[in-house]
Amino acid sequence: MKDVKIFLPESDIPTQWYNILPDLPAPPPPYRHPVTLEPMTPQDLMPVFPMEIIKQEVSMERWIDIPDEVLDIYRLWRPSPLYRAYKWEKALDTPAKIYYKWEGVSPAGSHKPNTAVAQAYYNKKEGQTRLATETGAGQWGSALALACRMFDMECKVYMVRVSYDQKPYRRILMETWGATCVPSPSPDTQVGRQTLEKYPDHPGSLGLAISEALEDAVTHDGTKYSLGSVVNHVLMHQTVIGLEAKKQMEMVGEYPDVLVACVGGGSNFGGLVLPFMKDKLDGTRPNLRVLATEPMACPSLTKGLYAFDWGDTAKMGPVAKMYTLGHDFAPARIHAGGLRYHGMAPIISVLYDQKLIEAAAYYQNAIFEAAVSFARAEGFVMAPETAHALRGVMEEALKCRESGESKVILFNASGHGHFDLAGYQAYLSGQLQDYAYPEEKVQEALQSLPKVK
């Protein structure tokens, strides 16, 4: 019997993160200042990020050492297992070989602590005592709550209100680790109060929650801001996923034909994909296919514009060139709260613009169909975000059934769905709504992009 799980020893946890910036055909253009729209300097970022993170954000070093203090926390769950999904292959009746990297084994239940731990560490080292952040479905907020606890820091989380209401257990989880979590828009910030006055029932959005957390960071002593996705340093911290996965695939003598991961801001996608993308960029693996999967309700890659835009609704944070649906776009209340973001990581945007990766958008019922199919074969119940990857894999696997090809598919199982079961219930009871691609709303939101020269 071949092994279902491929484990690495703790001594094989990567000791360096992979920074793809020097290997890209062209790096993403510099961030612009949110008000002047001029290129930003490191100094501009100092009110919100620690110096080490700012350096990493623009570093052109290919490999960056992971501090021992971070590795020490990683060891609580890393290296994460690589699984071969034999039973799902059988259920799908496909000749494809399906592998997945299982990040749900972390205490927070997703890949998010990979960067949360690093960010908490650098902030602590530079004298901060408190971090503020936003969270969508709660995966990121949980991860930062955990990371802050590990370094004995305070943590304040602004949670998108629709998720706060849908997922009370996520809040309790953060509180168990000692964090404070409020629904966004909240009365705790000026931008939150202004929004609540205008729209008392505002469902919240990641863009708005980011604005609140940014405001919190610049208005509280000893506090900085921590971002769970989108920016370069976050994707770099996440490359531990792909670096481990490469070793694990080597152990079974395989190299993926297709990589699949879901995209919201792009962090789990980047984490899995970038170390493999290195091989495509340097010509070693020219035929590697990479598929980013996103919700039809928030299709930033497949329907967005590649343009400069603010990362947050209140236009307080940097302006970045990225695929965007417009910073004013408020996506429908889908269960994959972590994918409700109007923009896309600048690195992923470059890759998509250069046609180095593909993208596909799915409706909610289609992704839960894939998730239930997976759960009934493999046991594990995945997060709705991860279910977008499952749908992509399912379609690739069914194509293999038709063509008879034994393609090797590797996907990132970015998190478990233990706090997202309301979505499963809605799907199983036939109550789950599919939201059409919101073309008009996107067109409207795209009117207010910044005029960057």
Added chain:
Amino acid sequence: MKDVKIFLPESDIPTQWYNILPDLPAPPPPYRHPVTLEPMTPQDLMPVFPMEIIKQEVSMERWIDIPDEVLDIYRLWRPSPLYRAYKWEKALDTPAKIYYKWEGVSPAGSHKPNTAVAQAYYNKKEGQTRLATETGAGQWGSALALACRMFDMECKVYMVRVSYDQKPYRRILMETWGATCVPSPSPDTQVGRQTLEKYPDHPGSLGLAISEALEDAVTHDGTKYSLGSVVNHVLMHQTVIGLEAKKQMEMVGEYPDVLVACVGGGSNFGGLVLPFMKDKLDGTRPNLRVLATEPMACPSLTKGLYAFDWGDTAKMGPVAKMYTLGHDFAPARIHAGGLRYHGMAPIISVLYDQKLIEAAAYYQNAIFEAAVSFARAEGFVMAPETAHALRGVMEEALKCRESGESKVILFNASGHGHFDLAGYQAYLSGQLQDYAYPEEKVQEALQSLPKVK
């Protein structure tokens, strides 16, 4: 750096279960018929259990082969990791070395699938198409739902009502795997209907839910009953935990001084402990200490009587000699729903009666205090049941701090608490009630024990 996690390869999954019956000072006395109170024959058990399970229940073979089909499912999460809790040791400032076996990595989130998979397999093999069972906190119901799905069988779960209300996500999890779950008492059985007529607000109890599941099994074609704890074959299936843990402890060159596990019916306790108990019984490890931890609201070992009693409220199932609080005893609505059982596994009862193991009972606030302490050090959020083990470990570790002894403590981390966060919220907000030892109610319930000669 020493490893935090000790993994075994899949080839080291035990291929035989350990049956302690031949090694006990004296095996538990035979079950008695629920009506005649005469010793039961295998034939008496045939309406509810498959033949292979009945044989295992009374087998005097020390080792019983695990079928390949069961091993094939075990491989989805087994061998489970053994952890060294370095960070909790530091937080407790103890010289004790704390190890834990982490069973929360299974798809159902606990140790329960170890026996669920075996039981589903034997039932399927003998022609059954459907299983009925009860569940307390939902760990067992989830496990059987998963196992039935793996063997393409139907599954009906009667869930103790207080837990059904507290933990809706557990029900959705079972439904995701295709099972049907109803609150017990339910209108689906005669005993349920009778109870609801008398007490429409009955909170349910494991004893009552067992009665419903037993009735379901004997009144439906192709259906048998599956039990998640208490009986000999369940404890035997769970010995994969302890057998793996022994190998893992050997890998780090340690042997435990103290074992700790929580007890409800006794399955996770037996699973960890019995393979080590073998060494104590044969004189190899005479000084091994073993601690069973239970809720003050349902203290069957510390306050129960060692006597024959029915395993279920409606007196439909076998009568067993065990520590019991009386089959009519309805425990308070504590969050550790899996420990709300009036009796104790006959095997564990023999060990306790023979003073081969110790026991301690704790209040809810004390166990959640330990669980939050653990979560803030190690990250993982444990089930309230498991938190009883954590409390026991904490007290042992603090004793070591006083005495300066570096004892090796190994406990069973039987399951995660992702579906139990309401209990954490109650604790963190100071709303959690401690229930005094219900002496009067127990005395009353103990009046109705069967008169077995």
